[in-house]
Amino acid sequence: SFFKNHSVSYLQKQSDYWLEYQGRLTEPLRYNSKTDHYEVIDWQTAFNLIAEHLTQLPSPDQVEFYTSGRASNEAAFIYQLFGRMFGTNNFPDCSNMCHEASGVALNESIGIGKGTVTLDDFDHADAIFVFGQNPGTNHPRMMNALRKSARAGCKIVSFNNLKEVALERFASPQDPIELLTPSATTISHLYLTPQLGGDMAAVRGMCKHIIEKNDHALKHGQAALIDTTFISQHTEHFRKYVEIVKETSWQKIEQQSGLSKAKLLNAAEIYLKAERVICTWAMGITQHKHSVDTIQEIVNLQLLKGNIGKKGAGLCPVRGHSNVQGNRTVGINEKPSKTFINALAQLVNKPLPYESGHNVFHALNALLNKSSKVIICLGGNIAAAAPDTQQTAQALSNSELNVQISTKLNRSHLAIGKDALILPCIGRTEIDIQASGPQHITVEDTFSMVHASQGNVEPLSSQQKSEVAIITGIAQATLGNTHVNWQTLTDDYDEIRDMISKTLPEFYDFNNRLNTPGGFYLGNSAAKLQWNNQAKKALFSAPALPKNLIAEQFQENQK
Numbered sequence: 001s002f003f004k005n006h007s008v009s010y011l012q013k014q015s016d017y018w019l020e021y022q023g024r025l026t027e028p029l030r031y032n033s034k035t036d037h038y039e040v041i042d043w044q045t046a047f048n049l050i051a052e053h054l055t056q057l058p059s060p061d062q063v064e065f066y067t068s069g070r071a072s073n074e075a076a077f078i079y080q081l082f083g084r085m086f087g088t089n090n091f092p093d094c095s096n097m098c099h100e101a102s103g104v105a106l107n108e109s110i111g112i113g114k115g116t117v118t119l120d121d122f123d124h125a126d127a128i129f130v131f132g133q134n135p136g137t138n139h140p141r142m143m144n145a146l147r148k149s150a151r152a153g154c155k156i157v158s159f160n161n162l163k164e165v166a167l168e169r170f171a172s173p174q175d176p177i178e179l180l181t182p183s184a185t186t187i188s189h190l191y192l193t194p195q196l197g198g199d200m201a202a203v204r205g206m207c208k209h210i211i212e213k214n215d216h217a218l219k220h221g222q223a224a225l226i227d228t229t230f231i232s233q234h235t236e237h238f239r240k241y242v243e244i245v246k247e248t249s250w251q252k253i254e255q256q257s258g259l260s261k262a263k264l265l266n267a268a269e270i271y272l273k274a275e276r277v278i279c280t281w282a283m284g285i286t287q288h289k290h291s292v293d294t295i296q297e298i299v300n301l302q303l304l305k306g307n308i309g310k311k312g313a314g315l316c317p318v319r320g321h322s323n324v325q326g327n328r329t330v331g332i333n334e335k336p337s338k339t340f341i342n343a344l345a346q347l348v349n350k351p352l353p354y355e356s357g358h359n360v361f362h363a364l365n366a367l368l369n370k371s372s373k374v375i376i377c378l379g380g381n382i383a384a385a386a387p388d389t390q391q392t393a394q395a396l397s398n399s400e401l402n403v404q405i406s407t408k409l410n411r412s413h414l415a416i417g418k419d420a421l422i423l424p425c426i427g428r429t430e431i432d433i434q435a436s437g438p439q440h441i442t443v444e445d446t447f448s449m450v451h452a453s454q455g456n457v458e459p460l461s462s463q464q465k466s467e468v469a470i471i472t473g474i475a476q477a478t479l480g481n482t483h484v485n486w487q488t489l490t491d492d493y494d495e496i497r498d499m500i501s502k503t504l505p506e507f508y509d510f511n512n513r514l515n516t517p518g519g520f521y522l523g524n525s526a527a528k529l530q531w532n533n534q535a536k537k538a539l540f541s542a543p544a545l546p547k548n549l550i551a552e553q554f555q556e557n558q559k
Contacts, residue, residue, distance in 0.1 A: 025424035026461035051477035060087030068380030069321025072441035089357030105295035111532030116314035124312030127274035132284020136166020195258030205264035230306030241540035276312030296541035326444030367395035435491035
């Protein structure tokens with residue numbers, strides 16, 4: 001009745017807030033251009049329509065398989081399996097727009113695109129440096145970890161453009177005294193507010209002070225302040241890095257960071273006095289033109305004192321969506337490794353493509369120039385999430401088929417194209433019953449821990465399907481069951497996890513390990529001091545500071 005009463009033209013005029021708060025989607029829908037309304041369609045007709053569009057494409061690379069980071073490991077794995085069996089590596093996903101810089105920077109520097117710490121490391125750190133992050137607003141669960149560390153005597157240094165109250169003082173809702181009285185825990189021992197984009201210069205300033213003070217100590221016959229053994233055994237390009245640091249003037253550092261030398265020396269002294277340091281960051285660091293260099297400068301800081309691969313120390317990019325990291329681990333990647341493709345091809349006994357596909361940027365460009373014809377979105381709201389809203393909407397509107405697998409109405413449903421489907425899925429809190437009984441799904445968190453969960457709320461409609469069931473329905477209609485029995489995977493998600501185990505060594509014995517209380521740890525090569533990059537060493541990165549920051553460029557343009 002809602003879609004009978006509201007045309008798409010009307011819905012397009014409403015705010016994003018209004019769209020989301022109309023409630024849950026409960027039936028599969030197809031856009032009718034003659035009436036300008038979405039109309040109910042049965043599931044099999046929807047699956048057949050998608051299959052018809054896909055099989056008529058001149059090339060498999062004319063479809064874009066977009067993914068939101070909230071999709072489970074099971075859904076993400078069979079989604080990429082279907083896409084690759086169809087013949088493409090076009091897997092744009094939300095991580096392209098948030099932590100792509102972290103993956104690129106860490107893979108180059110330490111050989112793995114993930115953080116090296118676990119939650120337990122926060123209990124053993126002497127100092128925690130928080131960069132570009134508002135945990136009180138965006139990662140509230142992290143506040144309890146920071147609070148616990150602060151109360152144990154850990155020094156916390158925050159670099160943030162804004163003064164977030166929770167990073168200064170935090171009253172835990174789990175502590176009755178703090179909840180019911182004015183008392184709170186002081187979180188940040190030092191709170192610095194660099195100018196926008198100035199974090200790289202700030203870290204460079206800390207490193208410059210550490211290197212200068214180390215040189216002074218050695219000159220006077222004192223012990224080194226940096227970990228020379230770690231640097232010689234596990235790193236490369238240290239001398240080159242020292243040269244670029246010495247060439248970087250304090251004037252440039254102060255100008256670009258927006259922080260005084262005295263403040264940066266204060267932060268550096270906290271770092272030097274700490275035996276074990278964690279550096280953590282979020283999207284305030286990753287969403288800059290020079291974000292990769294900034295993250296690698298943070299890595300440089302940690303390498304100076306060997307703060308990787310020991311308890312209470314390491315690198316910690318904090319992701320947003322609940323399974324951004326897991327999606328990438330199980331194959332949502334437009335640049336898959338040959339090892340992964342070979343394992344996947346052997347699993348299904350079918351050749352699969354090796355060529356790099358489209359990320360979000362390339363996918364939207366391909367839709368804009370109409371070289372791509374179909375977009376299928378497994379969750380998310382790409383119309384609102386991608387930069388340049390008008391261009392993104394135009395890209396979606398250029399599609400011949402726009403398929404959205406969703407829980408609630410959003411802006412991406414209203415950039416129609418020639419044809420459009422909305423396929424309603426159940427959420428993670430809802431009971432997912434398949435032929436073998438109630439199912440559970442898994443996610444991988446920021447700390448490489450894999451957790452299982454099972455819904456306990458009845459779905460609102462019998463017409464809502466799980467993401468797994470929707471993907472397998474599309475796959476079966478498009479590819480049939482020659483290489484994969486898609487229905488078997490829907491009936492029992494253990495079968496999907498067995499396939500993941502056979503493809504990805506870190507998921508060995510997947511189903512049994514899920515019985516581990518609190519989930520199981522996938523492990524991290526860099527945390528074991530194994531560097532899986534080309535050099536087989538942790539790399540110091542030695543770029544000069546950016547020529548201009550966004551703020552500086554804006555000022556020049558204004559002139």
